[in-house]
Amino acid sequence: MNHRFSRSLLFATGLLLSTTPVPAAPAASPARVPDRFEHTKEHIDTLLKQRLKPLPLPTVLPNPFQSSGGVTGPGANPEQSPTTPPEPEKPLTADDEILAFYAATLKITGQMMVNGLPHLIINSSPYKEGSLIQVHGKGDAIYYLRIVRIAPNELTLGYNAAQLTLPVK
Secondary structure, three states, rough: HHHHHHHHHHHHHHHHHHHHHOOOOOOOOOOOOOOOOOHHHHHHHHHHHHHHHHOOOOOOOOOOOOOOOOOOOOOOOOOOOOOOOOOOOOOOOHHHHHHHHHHHHOEEEEEEEOOOOOEEOOOOEHHHHHHEEHHHHHHHOOOEEEEEOOOOOOOEEEEOOOOEEOOOO
């Protein structure tokens, strides 16, 4: 019975201790735990700042196709586009003025013989004697320059009564 009594006493003591409230320890301020991803969050904010809040564009955008370092290449003219003819300062009225002005815009790139007839490659198209070359003038004006004669080293163009002989290289 002695054994039973010690078990009962042990059980009663355990029950008593479990039901009595234990005074809580004084609450200490919790220590700040450093955020493991704080550095990563700062890095993400730095990278995405330009996307989320971009800087405003300048009012005048620079031309990306114009070099700022001066003229490059032989015969390069930065003031004139290579595909459009230069516009005359005053209106052209005489046939010889029109012929001289628009003959200067032609690009003669080659010479060939087709069936014994000489042809010139002008503005990427072949032309023979008697052919008309269409050139676009100011506004909607279209001029037709006639090939009068093709010689081995020269080309004679005509517009109405005017004629002009150009050297062919």
